[in-house]
Amino acid sequence: MQDHATDTVADEAKGGGGRQYAEDHAFLRAPVDASRSAEQAGAEHGVKISTTDLNIYYGDFRAIKSVSAVIRSNEITALIGPSGCGKSTYLRALNRMNDEIAGTHMDGTVLLDGVDIYQPGTDLVTLRRRVGQVFQQPNPFPMSIYDNVVYGPRLQRRLRRDEADEIVEQSLQGAALWDEVKNDLRKSAMDLSGGQQQRLCIARCLAVNSEVLLMDEPCSALDPTATFRIEELMIELKERMSIVIVTHNMYQASRVSDRTGFFLLGELVEFGDTPQIFEDPRDERTDAYVRGRFG
Amino acid sequence: MVKRRATRVGEWIIERLIQLSGMLGIILVVLIFLFLLQNSLPIFKERTLGELVFGQRWSPTHGDGQFGMLPLLLGSLYVTVGALVIAVPLALAASVFVAEIAPRRMREFLKPAIELLAAIPSVVFGFLGLLVVGPWIDAHVEIIKVGQFAALGSVMLAFMALPTIVSICEDAFHNVPREIFNSSLALGATRWQTITRALMPAARSGIIAAILLGLGRAIGETMTVLMVTGNAQVIPKGLLGFLKPIRTMTATIAAEMGEAAYGSTHFHTLFTIGLFLFIITFAINTIADVIVRRGEKDIA
Numbered sequence: 001m002q003d004h005a006t007d008t009v010a011d012e013a014k015g016g017g018g019r020q021y022a023e024d025h026a027f028l029r030a031p032v033d034a035s036r037s038a039e040q041a042g043a044e045h046g047v048k049i050s051t052t053d054l055n056i057y058y059g060d061f062r063a064i065k066s067v068s069a070v071i072r073s074n075e076i077t078a079l080i081g082p083s084g085c086g087k088s089t090y091l092r093a094l095n096r097m098n099d100e101i102a103g104t105h106m107d108g109t110v111l112l113d114g115v116d117i118y119q120p121g122t123d124l125v126t127l128r129r130r131v132g133q134v135f136q137q138p139n140p141f142p143m144s145i146y147d148n149v150v151y152g153p154r155l156q157r158r159l160r161r162d163e164a165d166e167i168v169e170q171s172l173q174g175a176a177l178w179d180e181v182k183n184d185l186r187k188s189a190m191d192l193s194g195g196q197q198q199r200l201c202i203a204r205c206l207a208v209n210s211e212v213l214l215m216d217e218p219c220s221a222l223d224p225t226a227t228f229r230i231e232e233l234m235i236e237l238k239e240r241m242s243i244v245i246v247t248h249n250m251y252q253a254s255r256v257s258d259r260t261g262f263f264l265l266g267e268l269v270e271f272g273d274t275p276q277i278f279e280d281p282r283d284e285r286t287d288a289y290v291r292g293r294f295g
Numbered sequence: 296m297v298k299r300r301a302t303r304v305g306e307w308i309i310e311r312l313i314q315l316s317g318m319l320g321i322i323l324v325v326l327i328f329l330f331l332l333q334n335s336l337p338i339f340k341e342r343t344l345g346e347l348v349f350g351q352r353w354s355p356t357h358g359d360g361q362f363g364m365l366p367l368l369l370g371s372l373y374v375t376v377g378a379l380v381i382a383v384p385l386a387l388a389a390s391v392f393v394a395e396i397a398p399r400r401m402r403e404f405l406k407p408a409i410e411l412l413a414a415i416p417s418v419v420f421g422f423l424g425l426l427v428v429g430p431w432i433d434a435h436v437e438i439i440k441v442g443q444f445a446a447l448g449s450v451m452l453a454f455m456a457l458p459t460i461v462s463i464c465e466d467a468f469h470n471v472p473r474e475i476f477n478s479s480l481a482l483g484a485t486r487w488q489t490i491t492r493a494l495m496p497a498a499r500s501g502i503i504a505a506i507l508l509g510l511g512r513a514i515g516e517t518m519t520v521l522m523v524t525g526n527a528q529v530i531p532k533g534l535l536g537f538l539k540p541i542r543t544m545t546a547t548i549a550a551e552m553g554e555a556a557y558g559s560t561h562f563h564t565l566f567t568i569g570l571f572l573f574i575i576t577f578a579i580n581t582i583a584d585v586i587v588r589r590g591e592k593d594i595a
Contacts, residue, residue, distance in 0.1 A: 139477075142475075
Protein backbone atom coordinates (compact mmCIF):
# COMPACT_ATOMS: atom_id res chain seq x y z
CA MET A 1 0.00 0.00 0.00
CA GLN A 2 2.83 2.30 0.85
CA ASP A 3 4.25 1.59 -2.59
CA HIS A 4 1.07 2.63 -4.25
CA ALA A 5 0.88 5.82 -2.29
CA THR A 6 4.32 6.71 -3.49
CA ASP A 7 3.36 5.85 -7.03
CA THR A 8 0.37 8.11 -6.93
CA VAL A 9 2.33 11.00 -5.60
CA ALA A 10 4.95 10.43 -8.25
CA ASP A 11 2.28 10.30 -10.95
CA GLU A 12 0.66 13.46 -9.80
CA ALA A 13 3.98 15.18 -9.45
CA LYS A 14 4.76 14.55 -13.12
CA GLY A 15 1.83 16.71 -14.10
CA GLY A 16 2.63 19.66 -11.92
CA GLY A 17 5.26 20.90 -9.52
CA GLY A 18 7.75 18.04 -9.86
CA ARG A 19 9.95 17.02 -6.99
CA GLN A 20 9.27 20.18 -5.03
CA TYR A 21 5.67 19.14 -4.87
CA ALA A 22 6.45 15.71 -3.46
CA GLU A 23 8.50 17.28 -0.68
CA ASP A 24 5.93 19.89 0.21
CA HIS A 25 3.16 17.36 0.28
CA ALA A 26 4.70 14.54 2.18
CA PHE A 27 1.45 14.44 4.14
CA LEU A 28 -0.26 12.88 1.15
CA ARG A 29 1.76 9.75 1.74
CA ALA A 30 0.81 9.38 5.35
CA PRO A 31 -2.68 7.98 5.76
CA VAL A 32 -2.69 9.09 9.37
CA ASP A 33 -5.29 11.28 10.89
CA ALA A 34 -5.04 12.36 14.49
CA SER A 35 -8.76 12.86 14.85
CA ARG A 36 -9.41 9.24 14.04
CA SER A 37 -7.57 7.79 17.00
CA ALA A 38 -9.59 10.04 19.24
CA GLU A 39 -12.65 8.87 17.37
CA GLN A 40 -11.94 5.22 17.97
CA ALA A 41 -11.62 5.78 21.66
CA GLY A 42 -14.85 7.76 21.81
CA ALA A 43 -18.43 6.57 21.83
CA GLU A 44 -20.45 5.67 18.74
CA HIS A 45 -22.13 8.55 16.99
CA GLY A 46 -25.87 8.58 16.43
CA VAL A 47 -27.41 7.18 13.27
CA LYS A 48 -28.16 9.90 10.73
CA ILE A 49 -29.18 7.94 7.68
CA SER A 50 -29.89 4.27 7.35
CA THR A 51 -30.73 2.37 4.21
CA THR A 52 -32.31 -1.05 4.34
CA ASP A 53 -32.44 -3.48 1.41
CA LEU A 54 -32.12 -0.60 -1.01
CA ASN A 55 -32.44 -1.55 -4.66
CA ILE A 56 -32.16 1.01 -7.44
CA TYR A 57 -32.96 0.28 -11.06
CA TYR A 58 -32.23 2.09 -14.30
CA GLY A 59 -35.02 0.64 -16.37
CA ASP A 60 -34.43 -3.09 -16.02
CA PHE A 61 -30.84 -2.76 -14.88
CA ARG A 62 -30.41 -3.24 -11.15
CA ALA A 63 -27.69 -0.74 -10.30
CA ILE A 64 -27.86 -1.10 -6.52
CA LYS A 65 -28.49 -4.50 -4.98
CA SER A 66 -29.99 -4.77 -1.50
CA VAL A 67 -27.72 -2.28 0.15
CA SER A 68 -28.11 -1.88 3.89
CA ALA A 69 -25.85 0.62 5.58
CA VAL A 70 -25.79 3.18 8.35
CA ILE A 71 -24.38 6.68 8.08
CA ARG A 72 -23.61 8.32 11.39
CA SER A 73 -23.65 11.93 12.55
CA ASN A 74 -20.34 13.76 12.81
CA GLU A 75 -18.53 11.17 10.80
CA ILE A 76 -17.12 11.00 7.33
CA THR A 77 -18.25 7.95 5.41
CA ALA A 78 -16.28 7.12 2.29
CA LEU A 79 -17.72 5.04 -0.53
CA ILE A 80 -15.08 3.42 -2.69
CA GLY A 81 -15.13 1.02 -5.59
CA PRO A 82 -14.37 0.82 -9.30
CA SER A 83 -16.17 3.01 -11.84
CA GLY A 84 -19.74 2.06 -12.51
CA CYS A 85 -20.09 0.10 -9.28
CA GLY A 86 -23.07 2.15 -8.15
CA LYS A 87 -21.56 4.30 -5.43
CA SER A 88 -22.72 7.57 -7.01
CA THR A 89 -26.17 6.10 -7.61
CA TYR A 90 -26.33 5.13 -3.96
CA LEU A 91 -25.24 8.63 -2.98
CA ARG A 92 -27.96 10.25 -5.08
CA ALA A 93 -30.55 8.04 -3.43
CA LEU A 94 -29.87 9.85 -0.16
CA ASN A 95 -31.18 13.22 -1.37
CA ARG A 96 -33.47 11.75 -4.02
CA MET A 97 -31.54 13.26 -6.89
CA ASN A 98 -32.11 9.98 -8.69
CA ASP A 99 -35.69 11.18 -9.08
CA GLU A 100 -34.36 13.62 -11.68
CA ILE A 101 -33.05 10.81 -13.88
CA ALA A 102 -35.76 9.43 -16.12
CA GLY A 103 -36.33 5.71 -15.87
CA THR A 104 -35.03 5.11 -12.36
CA HIS A 105 -37.01 3.47 -9.62
CA MET A 106 -36.17 1.97 -6.27
CA ASP A 107 -37.39 -0.19 -3.43
CA GLY A 108 -36.24 -0.62 0.12
CA THR A 109 -36.10 2.16 2.68
CA VAL A 110 -33.95 5.20 3.32
CA LEU A 111 -34.42 6.73 6.76
CA LEU A 112 -33.19 10.20 7.62
CA ASP A 113 -33.34 10.69 11.41
CA GLY A 114 -35.67 7.70 11.44
CA VAL A 115 -38.11 9.12 8.87
CA ASP A 116 -38.58 7.46 5.48
CA ILE A 117 -37.61 10.02 2.85
CA TYR A 118 -39.38 8.07 0.10
CA GLN A 119 -42.76 8.00 1.75
CA PRO A 120 -45.45 9.82 -0.22
CA GLY A 121 -45.76 13.47 0.70
CA THR A 122 -42.07 13.92 1.46
CA ASP A 123 -41.09 17.52 0.81
CA LEU A 124 -38.16 17.34 -1.61
CA VAL A 125 -37.24 20.97 -1.01
CA THR A 126 -36.71 20.41 2.71
CA LEU A 127 -35.00 17.08 2.14
CA ARG A 128 -32.47 18.53 -0.26
CA ARG A 129 -31.71 21.43 2.03
CA ARG A 130 -31.05 19.01 4.86
CA VAL A 131 -29.02 16.71 2.64
CA GLY A 132 -26.79 18.91 0.49
CA GLN A 133 -24.67 17.78 -2.40
CA VAL A 134 -21.33 18.82 -3.87
CA PHE A 135 -20.64 17.62 -7.37
CA GLN A 136 -17.57 16.37 -9.19
CA GLN A 137 -17.15 19.45 -11.36
CA PRO A 138 -17.07 22.66 -9.35
CA ASN A 139 -20.27 24.31 -10.54
CA PRO A 140 -20.89 27.75 -9.12
CA PHE A 141 -23.76 29.67 -10.70
CA PRO A 142 -22.55 32.31 -13.14
CA MET A 143 -23.21 35.15 -10.73
CA SER A 144 -21.32 36.85 -7.93
CA ILE A 145 -19.75 34.97 -5.02
CA TYR A 146 -22.23 36.68 -2.71
CA ASP A 147 -25.26 35.68 -4.78
CA ASN A 148 -24.03 32.11 -4.99
CA VAL A 149 -23.97 31.77 -1.21
CA VAL A 150 -27.42 33.28 -0.62
CA TYR A 151 -28.98 31.41 -3.54
CA GLY A 152 -30.35 28.66 -1.29
CA PRO A 153 -31.67 30.86 1.55
CA ARG A 154 -33.27 33.25 -0.94
CA LEU A 155 -35.28 30.39 -2.45
CA GLN A 156 -37.17 30.26 0.82
CA ARG A 157 -37.76 33.89 1.60
CA ARG A 158 -36.66 37.43 1.05
CA LEU A 159 -33.59 38.25 3.15
CA ARG A 160 -32.85 41.52 4.85
CA ARG A 161 -29.52 42.95 3.84
CA ASP A 162 -27.89 42.34 7.22
CA GLU A 163 -29.24 38.78 7.37
CA ALA A 164 -27.82 38.05 3.95
CA ASP A 165 -24.47 39.59 4.87
CA GLU A 166 -24.28 37.43 7.95
CA ILE A 167 -25.17 34.23 6.10
CA VAL A 168 -22.53 34.99 3.50
CA GLU A 169 -19.81 35.64 6.04
CA GLN A 170 -20.61 32.62 8.20
CA SER A 171 -20.96 30.23 5.30
CA LEU A 172 -17.74 31.37 3.67
CA GLN A 173 -15.97 31.20 7.03
CA GLY A 174 -17.33 27.69 7.46
CA ALA A 175 -16.04 26.72 4.03
CA ALA A 176 -12.60 28.25 4.76
CA LEU A 177 -13.01 30.67 1.88
CA TRP A 178 -13.80 33.92 3.66
CA ASP A 179 -10.26 35.23 4.03
CA GLU A 180 -9.55 34.72 0.35
CA VAL A 181 -12.66 36.40 -1.02
CA LYS A 182 -13.95 38.82 1.61
CA ASN A 183 -12.88 41.81 -0.48
CA ASP A 184 -14.25 40.41 -3.74
CA LEU A 185 -17.72 39.22 -2.78
CA ARG A 186 -19.24 40.99 -5.79
CA LYS A 187 -16.84 39.39 -8.22
CA SER A 188 -18.10 36.65 -10.51
CA ALA A 189 -17.70 33.21 -9.01
CA MET A 190 -16.46 32.07 -12.40
CA ASP A 191 -13.20 33.94 -11.76
CA LEU A 192 -12.30 31.77 -8.75
CA SER A 193 -9.89 28.85 -9.03
CA GLY A 194 -11.30 25.32 -9.19
CA GLY A 195 -10.56 24.64 -5.53
CA GLN A 196 -12.10 27.92 -4.45
CA GLN A 197 -15.16 27.19 -6.57
CA GLN A 198 -15.56 23.83 -4.89
CA ARG A 199 -15.33 25.43 -1.44
CA LEU A 200 -17.91 27.97 -2.61
CA CYS A 201 -20.21 25.07 -3.50
CA ILE A 202 -19.70 23.75 0.03
CA ALA A 203 -20.49 27.23 1.39
CA ARG A 204 -23.75 27.18 -0.58
CA CYS A 205 -24.77 24.04 1.33
CA LEU A 206 -23.70 25.54 4.65
CA ALA A 207 -25.88 28.55 3.90
CA VAL A 208 -28.98 26.34 3.99
CA ASN A 209 -27.74 24.56 7.13
CA SER A 210 -27.37 21.16 5.53
CA GLU A 211 -27.10 18.38 8.09
CA VAL A 212 -25.59 15.92 5.67
CA LEU A 213 -23.16 16.69 2.89
CA LEU A 214 -22.97 14.30 -0.05
CA MET A 215 -19.76 14.72 -2.00
CA ASP A 216 -19.48 12.99 -5.35
CA GLU A 217 -15.76 12.83 -6.14
CA PRO A 218 -15.36 16.44 -5.07
CA CYS A 219 -11.61 16.52 -5.66
CA SER A 220 -11.20 14.66 -8.91
CA ALA A 221 -11.08 17.93 -10.88
CA LEU A 222 -8.68 19.60 -8.44
CA ASP A 223 -4.92 19.76 -8.05
CA PRO A 224 -3.32 18.15 -4.96
CA THR A 225 -3.03 21.37 -2.95
CA ALA A 226 -6.68 22.23 -3.50
CA THR A 227 -7.54 18.61 -2.70
CA PHE A 228 -5.68 18.85 0.58
CA ARG A 229 -7.58 21.98 1.56
CA ILE A 230 -10.93 20.32 0.84
CA GLU A 231 -9.90 17.33 2.94
CA GLU A 232 -8.90 19.57 5.83
CA LEU A 233 -12.22 21.33 5.49
CA MET A 234 -14.14 18.06 5.56
CA ILE A 235 -12.51 17.10 8.85
CA GLU A 236 -13.45 20.50 10.25
CA LEU A 237 -17.00 20.24 8.98
CA LYS A 238 -17.76 16.84 10.45
CA GLU A 239 -17.99 18.55 13.82
CA ARG A 240 -21.29 20.02 12.65
CA MET A 241 -22.64 17.57 10.07
CA SER A 242 -22.17 14.15 8.61
CA ILE A 243 -20.38 13.73 5.33
CA VAL A 244 -20.60 11.01 2.71
CA ILE A 245 -17.89 11.10 0.09
CA VAL A 246 -17.65 9.03 -3.06
CA THR A 247 -14.07 8.77 -4.17
CA HIS A 248 -11.91 6.90 -6.61
CA ASN A 249 -8.90 7.80 -4.58
CA MET A 250 -8.37 5.15 -1.90
CA TYR A 251 -5.74 7.24 -0.18
CA GLN A 252 -8.25 10.02 0.14
CA ALA A 253 -10.71 7.59 1.69
CA SER A 254 -8.14 6.33 4.15
CA ARG A 255 -6.94 9.83 5.00
CA VAL A 256 -10.26 11.47 5.79
CA SER A 257 -12.94 8.94 6.52
CA ASP A 258 -14.10 7.27 9.70
CA ARG A 259 -15.95 4.51 7.93
CA THR A 260 -15.61 3.07 4.49
CA GLY A 261 -17.96 1.13 2.28
CA PHE A 262 -16.67 -0.88 -0.66
CA PHE A 263 -19.05 -1.19 -3.60
CA LEU A 264 -18.65 -3.71 -6.38
CA LEU A 265 -21.17 -4.22 -9.20
CA GLY A 266 -23.94 -2.61 -7.20
CA GLU A 267 -23.32 -4.59 -4.06
CA LEU A 268 -22.02 -3.18 -0.82
CA VAL A 269 -19.33 -5.81 -0.34
CA GLU A 270 -17.98 -4.58 2.95
CA PHE A 271 -18.69 -1.71 5.26
CA GLY A 272 -16.77 -0.90 8.41
CA ASP A 273 -14.31 1.29 10.27
CA THR A 274 -11.85 2.74 7.80
CA PRO A 275 -8.67 1.27 9.37
CA GLN A 276 -10.27 -2.14 9.41
CA ILE A 277 -11.32 -1.93 5.74
CA PHE A 278 -7.86 -0.90 4.63
CA GLU A 279 -5.71 -2.96 6.96
CA ASP A 280 -7.78 -5.99 7.76
CA PRO A 281 -10.56 -6.44 5.18
CA ARG A 282 -12.76 -9.47 5.78
CA ASP A 283 -13.84 -10.00 2.20
CA GLU A 284 -11.23 -11.13 -0.29
CA ARG A 285 -12.66 -8.81 -2.99
CA THR A 286 -12.17 -5.83 -0.67
CA ASP A 287 -8.71 -7.08 0.07
CA ALA A 288 -7.90 -7.29 -3.64
CA TYR A 289 -9.29 -3.83 -4.33
CA VAL A 290 -7.59 -1.95 -1.51
CA ARG A 291 -4.32 -3.64 -2.38
CA GLY A 292 -4.78 -2.33 -5.90
CA ARG A 293 -5.12 -5.70 -7.59
CA PHE A 294 -8.06 -4.49 -9.68
CA GLY A 295 -10.31 -1.49 -10.20
CA MET B 296 8.82 22.19 -63.99
CA VAL B 297 6.24 23.88 -66.13
CA LYS B 298 3.62 21.64 -64.71
CA ARG B 299 4.56 22.55 -61.16
CA ARG B 300 4.32 26.25 -61.92
CA ALA B 301 0.90 25.71 -63.41
CA THR B 302 -0.20 23.96 -60.21
CA ARG B 303 1.14 26.83 -58.19
CA VAL B 304 -0.71 29.38 -60.29
CA GLY B 305 -3.83 27.27 -60.05
CA GLU B 306 -3.54 27.12 -56.30
CA TRP B 307 -2.95 30.86 -56.09
CA ILE B 308 -6.13 31.47 -58.07
CA ILE B 309 -8.16 29.10 -55.93
CA GLU B 310 -6.84 30.62 -52.74
CA ARG B 311 -7.72 34.11 -53.91
CA LEU B 312 -11.18 32.96 -55.00
CA ILE B 313 -11.87 31.48 -51.59
CA GLN B 314 -10.54 34.59 -49.93
CA LEU B 315 -12.75 36.73 -52.12
CA SER B 316 -15.90 34.76 -51.36
CA GLY B 317 -15.07 34.99 -47.68
CA MET B 318 -14.84 38.75 -47.98
CA LEU B 319 -17.85 39.03 -50.26
CA GLY B 320 -20.22 39.54 -47.31
CA ILE B 321 -18.21 42.47 -46.00
CA ILE B 322 -17.75 43.96 -49.46
CA LEU B 323 -21.49 43.77 -50.13
CA VAL B 324 -22.40 45.42 -46.84
CA VAL B 325 -19.94 48.23 -47.47
CA LEU B 326 -21.21 48.69 -51.04
CA ILE B 327 -24.84 48.76 -49.92
CA PHE B 328 -23.97 51.31 -47.29
CA LEU B 329 -22.17 53.48 -49.85
CA PHE B 330 -25.07 53.12 -52.28
CA LEU B 331 -27.54 54.25 -49.62
CA LEU B 332 -25.27 57.09 -48.64
CA GLN B 333 -24.82 58.24 -52.23
CA ASN B 334 -28.55 58.31 -52.90
CA SER B 335 -29.55 59.91 -49.63
CA LEU B 336 -26.90 62.57 -49.18
CA PRO B 337 -28.33 65.00 -51.80
CA ILE B 338 -31.37 65.54 -49.55
CA PHE B 339 -29.22 67.33 -47.02
CA LYS B 340 -28.69 70.15 -49.51
CA GLU B 341 -32.40 70.86 -49.23
CA ARG B 342 -33.36 69.81 -45.70
CA THR B 343 -31.63 69.59 -42.36
CA LEU B 344 -31.36 66.35 -40.42
CA GLY B 345 -33.59 67.88 -37.72
CA GLU B 346 -36.35 68.71 -40.20
CA LEU B 347 -36.31 65.16 -41.51
CA VAL B 348 -36.22 63.31 -38.21
CA PHE B 349 -38.50 65.55 -36.17
CA GLY B 350 -40.79 66.81 -38.91
CA GLN B 351 -44.36 65.85 -38.01
CA ARG B 352 -45.88 65.59 -41.46
CA TRP B 353 -45.07 63.11 -44.16
CA SER B 354 -46.77 64.31 -47.29
CA PRO B 355 -44.54 63.97 -50.34
CA THR B 356 -47.04 65.27 -52.89
CA HIS B 357 -48.19 68.28 -50.89
CA GLY B 358 -46.65 71.42 -52.46
CA ASP B 359 -42.87 71.14 -52.27
CA GLY B 360 -43.39 67.95 -50.38
CA GLN B 361 -43.29 67.56 -46.63
CA PHE B 362 -40.85 64.95 -45.46
CA GLY B 363 -41.15 64.78 -41.69
CA MET B 364 -40.26 61.20 -40.73
CA LEU B 365 -41.48 61.33 -37.16
CA PRO B 366 -44.79 59.54 -37.92
CA LEU B 367 -42.88 56.78 -39.70
CA LEU B 368 -40.18 56.43 -37.03
CA LEU B 369 -42.84 56.25 -34.33
CA GLY B 370 -44.91 53.88 -36.45
CA SER B 371 -41.97 51.49 -36.70
CA LEU B 372 -41.27 51.91 -32.99
CA TYR B 373 -44.87 51.14 -32.02
CA VAL B 374 -45.17 48.06 -34.19
CA THR B 375 -41.77 46.72 -33.15
CA VAL B 376 -42.13 47.33 -29.43
CA GLY B 377 -45.60 45.82 -29.57
CA ALA B 378 -44.20 42.79 -31.38
CA LEU B 379 -41.51 42.28 -28.73
CA VAL B 380 -43.97 42.67 -25.87
CA ILE B 381 -45.95 39.80 -27.38
CA ALA B 382 -43.08 37.71 -28.70
CA VAL B 383 -40.59 37.76 -25.83
CA PRO B 384 -42.73 36.16 -23.08
CA LEU B 385 -44.10 33.63 -25.59
CA ALA B 386 -40.63 32.83 -26.89
CA LEU B 387 -39.13 32.50 -23.41
CA ALA B 388 -41.91 30.18 -22.34
CA ALA B 389 -41.62 28.15 -25.53
CA SER B 390 -37.85 27.83 -25.32
CA VAL B 391 -37.93 26.87 -21.65
CA PHE B 392 -40.51 24.26 -22.48
CA VAL B 393 -38.55 22.86 -25.40
CA ALA B 394 -35.19 22.93 -23.59
CA GLU B 395 -36.10 21.86 -20.08
CA ILE B 396 -39.58 20.43 -19.77
CA ALA B 397 -40.48 18.61 -22.97
CA PRO B 398 -39.36 14.97 -23.16
CA ARG B 399 -36.49 14.43 -25.55
CA ARG B 400 -38.61 13.02 -28.37
CA MET B 401 -40.94 15.98 -28.24
CA ARG B 402 -37.97 18.34 -28.26
CA GLU B 403 -36.62 16.71 -31.38
CA PHE B 404 -39.95 17.31 -33.04
CA LEU B 405 -40.80 20.73 -31.62
CA LYS B 406 -37.61 22.59 -32.38
CA PRO B 407 -37.62 22.04 -36.14
CA ALA B 408 -41.36 22.71 -36.16
CA ILE B 409 -40.86 26.13 -34.57
CA GLU B 410 -37.95 26.89 -36.86
CA LEU B 411 -40.18 26.02 -39.79
CA LEU B 412 -42.29 29.06 -38.92
CA ALA B 413 -39.39 31.14 -40.22
CA ALA B 414 -39.83 29.58 -43.64
CA ILE B 415 -43.34 30.97 -44.11
CA PRO B 416 -43.15 33.92 -46.54
CA SER B 417 -44.03 37.22 -44.93
CA VAL B 418 -46.73 37.88 -47.51
CA VAL B 419 -48.59 34.86 -46.16
CA PHE B 420 -48.58 36.38 -42.69
CA GLY B 421 -49.83 39.57 -44.35
CA PHE B 422 -52.73 37.72 -45.96
CA LEU B 423 -53.57 36.02 -42.71
CA GLY B 424 -53.69 39.37 -40.93
CA LEU B 425 -55.52 41.18 -43.69
CA LEU B 426 -58.16 38.58 -44.48
CA VAL B 427 -58.66 36.64 -41.27
CA VAL B 428 -57.43 38.29 -38.08
CA GLY B 429 -58.17 41.92 -39.04
CA PRO B 430 -61.80 41.43 -40.13
CA TRP B 431 -62.46 39.24 -37.11
CA ILE B 432 -61.23 41.93 -34.72
CA ASP B 433 -63.10 44.56 -36.71
CA ALA B 434 -66.32 42.64 -36.23
CA HIS B 435 -65.87 41.67 -32.59
CA VAL B 436 -63.95 44.43 -30.85
CA GLU B 437 -65.99 47.58 -30.34
CA ILE B 438 -63.14 50.01 -29.70
CA ILE B 439 -61.45 49.29 -33.02
CA LYS B 440 -62.76 51.29 -35.94
CA VAL B 441 -60.62 49.90 -38.74
CA GLY B 442 -59.45 46.31 -39.15
CA GLN B 443 -55.92 47.46 -39.91
CA PHE B 444 -53.95 48.93 -37.04
CA ALA B 445 -50.56 48.97 -35.30
CA ALA B 446 -51.17 46.17 -32.82
CA LEU B 447 -52.27 43.82 -35.59
CA GLY B 448 -48.90 44.38 -37.22
CA SER B 449 -47.30 43.68 -33.84
CA VAL B 450 -49.12 40.37 -33.52
CA MET B 451 -48.10 39.28 -37.00
CA LEU B 452 -44.51 40.40 -36.49
CA ALA B 453 -44.42 38.63 -33.14
CA PHE B 454 -45.18 35.34 -34.85
CA MET B 455 -42.55 36.05 -37.45
CA ALA B 456 -39.88 36.91 -34.89
CA LEU B 457 -40.82 33.95 -32.70
CA PRO B 458 -38.77 31.26 -34.47
CA THR B 459 -35.60 33.39 -34.36
CA ILE B 460 -35.98 34.16 -30.67
CA VAL B 461 -37.07 30.67 -29.64
CA SER B 462 -34.31 28.95 -31.55
CA ILE B 463 -31.49 31.08 -30.13
CA CYS B 464 -32.94 31.11 -26.59
CA GLU B 465 -33.33 27.37 -26.69
CA ASP B 466 -29.68 26.96 -27.67
CA ALA B 467 -28.72 29.28 -24.84
CA PHE B 468 -30.65 27.19 -22.30
CA HIS B 469 -29.33 24.00 -23.74
CA ASN B 470 -25.74 25.21 -23.42
CA VAL B 471 -26.04 25.85 -19.70
CA PRO B 472 -24.12 23.00 -18.05
CA ARG B 473 -26.39 20.32 -16.62
CA GLU B 474 -24.57 20.59 -13.28
CA ILE B 475 -25.96 24.07 -12.73
CA PHE B 476 -29.47 22.73 -13.06
CA ASN B 477 -28.71 19.82 -10.73
CA SER B 478 -26.93 21.82 -8.08
CA SER B 479 -29.83 24.24 -7.93
CA LEU B 480 -32.24 21.33 -7.39
CA ALA B 481 -29.86 19.89 -4.80
CA LEU B 482 -30.06 23.17 -2.87
CA GLY B 483 -33.78 22.64 -2.54
CA ALA B 484 -34.98 24.73 -5.48
CA THR B 485 -38.12 23.72 -7.32
CA ARG B 486 -37.90 23.28 -11.09
CA TRP B 487 -39.54 26.65 -11.58
CA GLN B 488 -37.10 28.39 -9.23
CA THR B 489 -34.24 26.62 -10.94
CA ILE B 490 -35.38 27.82 -14.34
CA THR B 491 -35.98 31.42 -13.34
CA ARG B 492 -33.13 31.94 -10.87
CA ALA B 493 -30.28 29.76 -12.08
CA LEU B 494 -30.94 28.87 -15.70
CA MET B 495 -32.12 32.24 -16.97
CA PRO B 496 -29.25 34.21 -15.41
CA ALA B 497 -26.82 31.64 -16.80
CA ALA B 498 -28.36 31.92 -20.26
CA ARG B 499 -28.97 35.65 -20.13
CA SER B 500 -26.48 36.70 -22.79
CA GLY B 501 -28.04 34.27 -25.25
CA ILE B 502 -31.52 35.47 -24.33
CA ILE B 503 -30.62 39.12 -24.84
CA ALA B 504 -28.95 38.36 -28.14
CA ALA B 505 -32.03 36.40 -29.24
CA ILE B 506 -34.31 39.30 -28.39
CA LEU B 507 -32.09 41.76 -30.24
CA LEU B 508 -31.98 39.57 -33.34
CA GLY B 509 -35.76 39.21 -33.17
CA LEU B 510 -35.95 42.99 -32.88
CA GLY B 511 -33.77 43.41 -35.94
CA ARG B 512 -36.03 41.08 -37.88
CA ALA B 513 -39.17 42.90 -36.75
CA ILE B 514 -37.88 46.38 -37.59
CA GLY B 515 -36.83 45.35 -41.06
CA GLU B 516 -39.98 43.44 -41.94
CA THR B 517 -41.94 45.11 -44.74
CA MET B 518 -44.59 43.13 -46.50
CA THR B 519 -46.65 42.08 -43.50
CA VAL B 520 -46.77 45.54 -41.93
CA LEU B 521 -47.57 47.09 -45.28
CA MET B 522 -50.60 44.83 -45.53
CA VAL B 523 -52.00 44.99 -42.02
CA THR B 524 -51.14 48.29 -40.33
CA GLY B 525 -53.39 50.56 -42.38
CA ASN B 526 -50.77 52.81 -43.99
CA ALA B 527 -51.77 56.06 -42.34
CA GLN B 528 -48.85 58.38 -41.78
CA VAL B 529 -50.11 59.80 -38.48
CA ILE B 530 -48.21 60.17 -35.26
CA PRO B 531 -49.44 57.49 -32.85
CA LYS B 532 -50.27 58.81 -29.39
CA GLY B 533 -50.29 56.91 -26.11
CA LEU B 534 -51.44 53.35 -25.72
CA LEU B 535 -54.50 53.96 -27.89
CA GLY B 536 -52.08 54.52 -30.76
CA PHE B 537 -51.69 50.74 -30.91
CA LEU B 538 -55.31 50.39 -31.96
CA LYS B 539 -55.11 52.89 -34.79
CA PRO B 540 -53.64 52.70 -38.25
CA ILE B 541 -50.01 53.74 -38.59
CA ARG B 542 -47.29 53.39 -41.14
CA THR B 543 -43.77 52.09 -40.69
CA MET B 544 -40.52 53.19 -42.32
CA THR B 545 -40.25 49.99 -44.33
CA ALA B 546 -43.83 50.14 -45.59
CA THR B 547 -43.27 53.72 -46.73
CA ILE B 548 -40.30 52.79 -48.87
CA ALA B 549 -42.10 49.83 -50.38
CA ALA B 550 -45.28 51.77 -51.08
CA GLU B 551 -43.77 54.94 -52.48
CA MET B 552 -40.57 53.98 -54.23
CA GLY B 553 -42.46 53.11 -57.40
CA GLU B 554 -44.03 56.54 -57.64
CA ALA B 555 -41.09 58.71 -56.66
CA ALA B 556 -39.42 60.40 -59.62
CA TYR B 557 -35.82 59.37 -60.04
CA GLY B 558 -33.51 61.94 -58.45
CA SER B 559 -36.33 63.91 -56.85
CA THR B 560 -36.38 65.07 -53.23
CA HIS B 561 -38.94 62.35 -52.52
CA PHE B 562 -36.61 59.74 -54.03
CA HIS B 563 -33.65 60.84 -51.92
CA THR B 564 -35.75 60.98 -48.78
CA LEU B 565 -36.88 57.38 -49.24
CA PHE B 566 -33.23 56.40 -49.47
CA THR B 567 -32.55 58.30 -46.28
CA ILE B 568 -35.20 56.19 -44.55
CA GLY B 569 -33.39 53.15 -45.88
CA LEU B 570 -30.12 54.48 -44.54
CA PHE B 571 -31.62 54.97 -41.08
CA LEU B 572 -33.03 51.44 -41.12
CA PHE B 573 -29.65 50.11 -42.15
CA ILE B 574 -27.90 51.92 -39.30
CA ILE B 575 -30.49 50.77 -36.74
CA THR B 576 -30.36 47.09 -37.69
CA PHE B 577 -26.58 47.19 -38.03
CA ALA B 578 -26.27 48.62 -34.52
CA ILE B 579 -28.68 46.04 -33.10
CA ASN B 580 -26.84 43.14 -34.69
CA THR B 581 -23.48 44.43 -33.53
CA ILE B 582 -24.68 44.77 -29.96
CA ALA B 583 -26.15 41.26 -30.09
CA ASP B 584 -22.86 39.91 -31.36
CA VAL B 585 -20.85 41.60 -28.61
CA ILE B 586 -23.23 40.25 -25.95
CA VAL B 587 -23.04 36.71 -27.28
CA ARG B 588 -19.26 36.81 -27.27
CA ARG B 589 -19.10 38.14 -23.75
CA GLY B 590 -21.49 35.39 -22.70
CA GLU B 591 -19.29 32.70 -24.22
CA LYS B 592 -16.40 33.95 -22.14
CA ASP B 593 -18.54 33.80 -18.97
CA ILE B 594 -19.56 30.19 -19.38
CA ALA B 595 -16.03 29.03 -20.17
